[in-house]
Amino acid sequence: MPADFPSSRAAIAGCGDAAPDARVRTGVPRLKTLLIVFHSRTGGARQMAEAAAHGASTGDVNVRLLRAADAGADDLLQADGYIFVMPENLAAIAGVMKDFFDRTYYAALERINGRAYALLVCAGSDGTNAVRQTERICTGWRLRRAAESLIVCTHAQTPEKILAAKSIGEEDLQRCADTGAALAAGLALGVF
Numbered sequence: 001m002p003a004d005f006p007s008s009r010a011a012i013a014g015c016g017d018a019a020p021d022a023r024v025r026t027g028v029p030r031l032k033t034l035l036i037v038f039h040s041r042t043g044g045a046r047q048m049a050e051a052a053a054h055g056a057s058t059g060d061v062n063v064r065l066l067r068a069a070d071a072g073a074d075d076l077l078q079a080d081g082y083i084f085v086m087p088e089n090l091a092a093i094a095g096v097m098k099d100f101f102d103r104t105y106y107a108a109l110e111r112i113n114g115r116a117y118a119l120l121v122c123a124g125s126d127g128t129n130a131v132r133q134t135e136r137i138c139t140g141w142r143l144r145r146a147a148e149s150l151i152v153c154t155h156a157q158t159p160e161k162i163l164a165a166k167s168i169g170e171e172d173l174q175r176c177a178d179t180g181a182a183l184a185a186g187l188a189l190g191v192f
């Protein structure tokens with residue numbers, strides 16, 4: 001994992017566990033929370049997750065950006081909507097992300113029904129199996145897919161290219177940001 005990414009649970013300004021939301025104290029309805037869980041080994045999915053978080057950071061929802069290794073069932077239960085971001089590895093959900101789903105699936109089952117989600121997959125050449133597997137997990141959770149699942153292809157198909165640090169293009173980052181913005185708007189407006 002690149003050193004420039006903070007391991008903090010409050011990577012997006014204003015999204016921590018520390019201070020209670022002033023709106024709760026003043027009786028104004030609480031801001032909804034969009035949780036973005038990601039795993040990335042060579043930076044591609046991380047950039048996609050950060051772009052989604054940036055797009056969602058309009059001030060109308062709380063945005064929490066967590067690494068899959070740091071995220072747990074409580075994080076899912078406390079959020080109102082989700083974006084899952086991961087690479088496809090060996091024609092499957094990348095292992096660390098799969099571990100997140102394995103650790104949280106039964107603790108969250110029947111407790112997050114109907115909540116909205118979106119899915120962003122970073123792939124070297126395909127990505128469709130990671131999408132299919134994650135959508136099945138989310139169907140099991142009775143989540144509602146709120147946006148088209150998105151695959152960003154890094155065209156990494158040789159060992160050298162697969163192991164190299166990734167740089168996601170502006171157009172693809174914008175698609176990720178648009179997904180974040182759409183989820184945030186839907187949550188804020190009460191559509192989801």
Ligand SMILES: Cc1cc2nc3c(=O)[nH]c(=O)nc-3n(C[C@H](O)[C@H](O)[C@H](O)COP(=O)(O)O)c2cc1C
Pocket residue numbers: 039040041042043044045046086087088089090091092122123124125126127154156161162166
């Ligand atoms: C062990 C391994 C297996 C991979 N298998 C696939 C695969 O099945 N399909 C695919 O499209 N890309 C595959 N890739 C390529 C990654 O998805 C691609 O490098 C992606 O950019 C990684 O995301 P990251 O930069 O966020 O780590 C594989 C990469 C690794 C390291």
